Amino acid sequence: MNGRLVKWEAAKIHVLTHALHYGSGVFEGMRVYPTKQGPAVFRLDDHIKRLFRSASFYSMKIPFSEQELIEAAVEVVRENKLDSGYIRPIAFYGYGVMGLSPDGAPVEAAIAAWPWGSYLGEEGLVKGIRCKISSWRRIDPKTLPTQAKACGNYLNSILAKTEALRAGFDEAIMLNLKGKVAECSGENIFMVKKERLVTPPADAGVLEGITRDSVIRIAEAFGLKVFEKNIKKNEVFSADELFLTGTAAEVTPVREVDGRKIGSGGRGPITEKLQKKYFEVVRGEETRYRDWLTFVSRTQ
């Protein structure tokens, strides 16, 4: 936290922290996986790069270099003796000013890590999850930069996620203001149709997920065609397969949307193939993508 290792209980902030009031923070979510060579963080450099890009939308000057945050993330994993889990870097406007303009507020940065299993459940990874088309529309790029992984954006996700959970579903699919499919509360979405992958483009208002990019590259290496194009709501119902991607959700099949069965109503064969390869890649069992892994040595 702010350049020092602090105990979990001591990682505290002031109640007048700017970001607490206005959502003026940016963050990342990364995973560390066990490999034969010890724990490895998946696409660490890309996540830290996105953190800095997110910060730049809000003129936030993170008081550390990308390299320093990369090394800090590795250190946090090592110090916590984590073999697998989740890593949460965050940079935010701290305590200093109370107006909306954060000018004059210090920028604070912290990285936390903890053990965390599958986000949408082990069973969901195998059998697929049930989604609800949200009554909440995805924030529009003209109102908030959707490309930034900014704290305030997640109020939109919270509304969609809680609505879906309370209605007995696992996750929410959000449409954008044009009525096209955007993404889920914390995942990108892919549709399989006639052995081709289709996913909404960045300008549909989606966060360009790092898992989305990984899956696109894995799919193309399999010879699958991938199209970034707008998806109408009805196309979702007639998809052969549907799946979600995200650091937390990894590659999760969707078996049902609004009570309607998707494809065969389980994990489709293409989803299964991509999911299997994704898990091999993150666990270092596939040499082709080794440069996506940052290994954490047990000792410094």
Ligand SMILES: Cc1ncc(COP(=O)(O)O)c(C=O)c1O
């Ligand atoms: C809104 C949203 N979309 C998509 C994603 C997936 O991004 P990634 O694969 O980089 O974790 C996330 C998670 O970070 C997210 O919060």
